[in-house]
Amino acid sequence: MDESKLRELLERVQEGKTTASEAVEQLRVLPFEDLGFAKLDHHRALRSGSPEVVYAPGKSVEQLKAIAKRLADTSGSLLITRLERQAYNQLLYELPNLEYDEVARAAFIEAPGTLSHPGVLVLAGGTADLPVAEEAVVTSRVMGSPPQRIYDVGVAGLHRLLDHLEELQQANVVVVVAGMEGALPSVVAGLIAAPVIAVPTSIGYGASFGGIAPLLTMLNSCANGVSVVNIDNGFGAGYIAASINRLAARPD
Numbered sequence: 001m002d003e004s005k006l007r008e009l010l011e012r013v014q015e016g017k018t019t020a021s022e023a024v025e026q027l028r029v030l031p032f033e034d035l036g037f038a039k040l041d042h043h044r045a046l047r048s049g050s051p052e053v054v055y056a057p058g059k060s061v062e063q064l065k066a067i068a069k070r071l072a073d074t075s076g077s078l079l080i081t082r083l084e085r086q087a088y089n090q091l092l093y094e095l096p097n098l099e100y101d102e103v104a105r106a107a108f109i110e111a112p113g114t115l116s117h118p119g120v121l122v123l124a125g126g127t128a129d130l131p132v133a134e135e136a137v138v139t140s141r142v143m144g145s146p147p148q149r150i151y152d153v154g155v156a157g158l159h160r161l162l163d164h165l166e167e168l169q170q171a172n173v174v175v176v177v178a179g180m181e182g183a184l185p186s187v188v189a190g191l192i193a194a195p196v197i198a199v200p201t202s203i204g205y206g207a208s209f210g211g212i213a214p215l216l217t218m219l220n221s222c223a224n225g226v227s228v229v230n231i232d233n234g235f236g237a238g239y240i241a242a243s244i245n246r247l248a249a250r251p252d
Contacts, residue, residue, distance in 0.1 A: 038067055051075040053139075053235070056083040065094045068107075072098075077111035079142045081135065081235050104134035104234070108142045117249040119172030120147035120241045123161075125154035125184045128203045133177040135234030136199065136241065140175075143242035147175070155183045168192050172248040175237045179203030182214025189223035195244060197237045198228045 012018035051074075054067055064080070064087060072078040072095060080091075081104075088100045088107050100107045120140050124133040130151065140147045148171070153161040161168075161184075168174065169192050177199040178184040185198035198221070200214035207213060211231035218228045229236040 038063065051077060053239075054078070054080040056080050056087065061087050061090050065091060068098075069094050072109055075111065076109075077142060078107075078109040079139060080107040081105070081139075083107050101134060101138050103131055104138045105131065106135055106138045108138055110142055117145045117242075117245050118148075119245040119248055120145045120175065120238075121167065121171035121173070122147045122149050122175045122238075122241075123153055123177065123184070123188065124149075124151040125176075125178035125180070126203070127152055129177045129179055129201045132199055132201050132232050132234040133175075136175045136177065136238035137234075139235050139238030140242040140245075143239060143246075145242040145245040147238075147241070153184075154178065154180070155187055158187070161187065165191065169194075173197065173241045173244040175199060175241050177201060177234065177237070179211065179214055180208060182217035185218050185226050185228075186221040186223040189221065189226045194225070196223075196226045197240055198226050199234060199237045200228070200231050202232055 013020060052071060054064065054071065056064060059067070064083075068078055068080060068091060078095070078098070083100075083105055085100070085102065088098070091098055091107065095109065098107050098109055122133050122136050122140070124130055133149070133151065137147050137149060148167065150164050150167065153164065155161075168188065171192070171194050173195050174188060174192065175197045176185040176188050179201035180203065182198075182200050185196050189196040198218040200211045200218055202208075202211035204211070204213065215228065215231055218226065227240075229240070
């Protein structure tokens with residue numbers, strides 16, 4: 001339950017359209033609901049502005065069904081990351097409005113009436129980085145900040161990036177996804193005033209050590225305004241970007 005839903009419930013009680021007992025039943029699952037194998041944090045959207053997200057690996061399909069159904073019923077929105085197509089197909093029986101992004105391996109439901117805040121931009125160094133970049137896109141979108149995409153603009157062809165300089169400078173926050181040597185976030189941060197969220201990917205040859213090389217490059221960036229998330233963590237980058245953008249979009 002987020003703030004808008006709570007306000008709506010309280011207004012219905014005030015107007016006499018919902019009884020106090022009915023309201024208590026709806027609030028009973030706050031702050032969390034115990035399913036035995038999982039404790040669902042229905043209060044999270046009230047605290048942080050975004051509902052709990054489901055990480056699929058390690059969970060059975062039956063567990064995913066139970067968790068996803070309750071979260072969707074309570075908050076109206078849902079995000080499941082790292083979900084395989086086969087498991088998604090089975091979840092559709094419980095959640096027929098569940099959408100799936102094949103590249104991001106993410107399933108989601110967008111709450112109706114969610115305010116849209118433009119201002120997030122997601123860059124990818126190369127096509128091989130797209131699964132991580134798309135995870136960031138889906139996450140930010142479900143959180144109310146549908147991003148603009150600029151892909152295949154790595155430092156091996158810097159003119160491709162500079163062709164989008166105006167779009168870069170208009171963004172409130174930029175997610176930069178790159179593998180190999182991981183230099184792209186530093187280049188971007190040197191061109192714009194907005195914060196840059198750097199995402200190292202596990203793309204590269206042996207000496208990249210599964211993403212360790214670009215991670216270290218990004219952590220050692222000499223450009224101002226660069227923060228770094230974990231290797232392949234598109235979800236974390238998209239979430240942070242949406243949070244920053246939501247604050248930037250607030251009226252003075």
